[in-house]
Amino acid sequence: AEIVAIADVNEERAKATAEEFGVPRVYTDYEKMLQQEDLDGVSVCTPNSLHAPVAIAAFESGCHVLCEKPIATSAAEGQKMVEAGKKAGKIFMMAFNNRFRGDTQVLKTYIEQGRLGRIYYAKTGWIRRRGIPGMGGWFTTKAMSGGGPLIDLGVHVLDLTMYLMGNPKPVSAYGSTYAEFGPRMPGGEKYDVEDLAAAIVKFSDGATVFLEASWASNIERERFYVTLMGTEGGADLEPLRIYTEENGHQVDIAPQAPAVHGHHAEARHFVDCIKENRTPLATGEHGLDVVKILDAIYQSAGTGEMVRIA
Ligand SMILES: NC(=O)c1ccc[n+]([C@@H]2O[C@H](COP(=O)([O-])OP(=O)(O)OC[C@H]3O[C@@H](n4cnc5c(N)ncnc54)[C@H](O)[C@@H]3O)[C@@H](O)[C@H]2O)c1
Numbered sequence: 001a002e003i004v005a006i007a008d009v010n011e012e013r014a015k016a017t018a019e020e021f022g023v024p025r026v027y028t029d030y031e032k033m034l035q036q037e038d039l040d041g042v043s044v045c046t047p048n049s050l051h052a053p054v055a056i057a058a059f060e061s062g063c064h065v066l067c068e069k070p071i072a073t074s075a076a077e078g079q080k081m082v083e084a085g086k087k088a089g090k091i092f093m094m095a096f097n098n099r100f101r102g103d104t105q106v107l108k109t110y111i112e113q114g115r116l117g118r119i120y121y122a123k124t125g126w127i128r129r130r131g132i133p134g135m136g137g138w139f140t141t142k143a144m145s146g147g148g149p150l151i152d153l154g155v156h157v158l159d160l161t162m163y164l165m166g167n168p169k170p171v172s173a174y175g176s177t178y179a180e181f182g183p184r185m186p187g188g189e190k191y192d193v194e195d196l197a198a199a200i201v202k203f204s205d206g207a208t209v210f211l212e213a214s215w216a217s218n219i220e221r222e223r224f225y226v227t228l229m230g231t232e233g234g235a236d237l238e239p240l241r242i243y244t245e246e247n248g249h250q251v252d253i254a255p256q257a258p259a260v261h262g263h264h265a266e267a268r269h270f271v272d273c274i275k276e277n278r279t280p281l282a283t284g285e286h287g288l289d290v291v292k293i294l295d296a297i298y299q300s301a302g303t304g305e306m307v308r309i310a
Helices: 011-021 030-036 048-060 075-088 102-112 149-164 262-276 284-303
Strands: 005-007 025-027 041-044 064-067 092-094 119-127 170-178 196-203 208-214 223-230 234-237 241-246 249-253
Touching (some): 005 030, 011 025, 030 048, 041 048, 048 064, 064 262, 064 284, 075 284, 092 262, 092 284, 149 196, 149 208, 149 223, 149 284, 170 284, 196 284
Parallel strands (some): 005 025, 041 064, 064 092, 119 208
Antiparallel strands (some): 119 223, 196 208, 223 234, 234 241, 241 249
16 A cells, blocks of 8 residues: 555644655645545544544545544544445444554454353553643643543553453443543643543443543553453453463463554554455444443543443
8 A cells, every 4th residue: 555645734744744654745634635636545643523524524535544543522423424434335444453463363362262251341441640641732622632531542442342342332331530630730721631530331241341541640550451351261461361261270371472563453454454345343333332432431420320322
């Protein structure tokens, strides 16, 4: 595949990236790029609130779309994107890079062979001690980001967990959000997103996921984790371990995973899906299910009630 154009409202940034990767043309208006170029696919990596308009415009001009996470800042927007993709008959892939990692793919083979049995409970989180991205910029402005670490980091681990569990359908969520660090930091006057979120999500197959995400919290160190508990075995990611029984003994399995870089494999997969007309491993519908849960968690945090997910 060849990258033929970049569009960014920040022309300097677009030019620098174009130079770095040998991309021939630069635009400051993505609509102009879509009109003037003959593109097969578009990678949407604008701030979160611009995923929907850019992806919909790309579908309408006949492009396949690889969309950064989260799909959008709300399920309503995500729904419109999925519909636009269907109407255009184009591939809608979500950039859920963690699905493509070597350790994830190795664990998935064990799960698909039934080695974990039915996964009925999972704990997952991406929690930072200190790590608020772009303080004062779009990440910390709800109108552009849709939220804080829940929609920035939680989206990754929630998707990864749901992927490993076989993409179960969410039915309800109950959660809390806090902003204890951002507003107290220099430039924090306009900080209007959370810096920590915790939630319980229930699925139609009866499974439960506990989820936590933070940009700042008083913990020892940053952690990214997925712990799965199934009827026949359990597993941890980072590092990959499987806990089961063999010959009547409890055993821990430590598979050697190939060092596959998730982002590289994801980009390659998008191109392969276009060339071979395949359904991607991570679809727009998967992205929509995740943002439906995030919407419900934010709503629950506001009302203090459990929120049902349609
Ligand atoms: N999958 C991952 O691991 C991963 C990692 C980082 C970021 N992301 C996602 O990628 C997206 C971008 O994040 P980032 O950290 O690169 O942000 P960023 O602010 O560094 O980059 C966003 C770019 O979009 C440009 N932009 C803004 N409005 C635009 C418009 N109307 N048209 C064209 N370009 C416009 C900005 O000028 C900027 O260069 C976000 O959705 C984020 O969640 C994903």
